[in-house]
Amino acid sequence: MKEQVQEALEKVRPMLQRDGGDVELVDVDNETGVVKVRLQGACKGCPMSQMTLKAGIEKFLKQEVPKVSSVVSA
Numbered sequence: 001m002k003e004q005v006q007e008a009l010e011k012v013r014p015m016l017q018r019d020g021g022d023v024e025l026v027d028v029d030n031e032t033g034v035v036k037v038r039l040q041g042a043c044k045g046c047p048m049s050q051m052t053l054k055a056g057i058e059k060f061l062k063q064e065v066p067k068v069s070s071v072v073s074a
Contacts, residue, residue: 001028001030001033001065001067001068002025002028002030004064004065005025005028005035005061005065005068006025007064008060008061008064008065009023009025009037009057009061011060011064012056012057012060012061015056016039016041016043016052017041019042019043020041020042020043021039021040021041021042021043021044021046021052022039022040022041022043023037023038023039023040023043023057024037024038024040025037026038026074027074030067032069033067033068033069033070034069034070034071034072035058035061035068035070035071035072036071036072036073036074037053037057037071037072037073037074038073038074039052039053039073049073050073053071053072053073054071057071058070058071
């Protein structure tokens, strides 16, 4: 599952990089489906980062990798 999540994040990464940010995969829990990521660059500390995390990254990952249950910031 970790490889699938990493591949999906590669599809999201260009969108984040356009705004000066990025995302790093920290961990994937295969049993619970929880994905831990670390926002970087302009995304780190941005007031909209939680929206980016939940409405953007989490929503996309759930579509690409159905076993993902949630995405949390590490």
